[in-house]
Amino acid sequence: GAGVSQSPSNKVTEKGKDVELRCDPISGHTALYWYRQSLGQGLEFLIYFQGNSAPDKSGLPSDRFSAERTGGSVSTLTIQRTQQEDSAVYLCASSLASGGANEQFFGPGTRLTVL
């Protein structure tokens, strides 16, 4: 079956603009995670969903970041008033469930560049 897909693959925007990043998880996966990976760095946890609920939003860097998930499937990460420090690769992963050592499957990421 299809893996996790993300769109767009690349996004170049101007400082101050809003951007939306999309994640399509593997069908049937109830858990969905968003991470940020800066150049040469590890993965920084942003938020995760179990179904449509986000039990832990503590990783969101500021109130300019928000995410939602509808229908237990597609998720959108929105960054308002983008700043240059938001430039990074944004990765999405899904798993069958959030606990119990369920394997995360990652998408290819969206590379965001803020000019």
Place this chain on the structure above:
Amino acid sequence: QQQVKQSPQSLIVQKGGISIINCAYENTAFDYFPWYQQFPGKGPALLIAIRPDVSEKKEGRFTISFNKSAKQFSLHIMDSQPGDSATYFCAAQDSGTYKYIFGTGTRLKVLA
């Protein structure tokens, strides 16, 4: 306490050699420890994972060693191949919050 410390930052190994990457943690709520392999331009992919109730897990050329008392775990790649050249991340999942905390990564280069 939420950190996972990974070393070394980079590693160069001859073909056929053993690659060893180490990680350490402090949070005793971590109960699942996966290792991921990432190639340039791709998302990470699960390589091998371990729970703290076992001290070692082996899958092919890849072995995780886990020391619960020391709160350390390591990845051993036996008979390293040029195709293993990638960035490797350790991670730990919190049993209460289900969050994953990742190490900072190790860039492995295996020389032919």
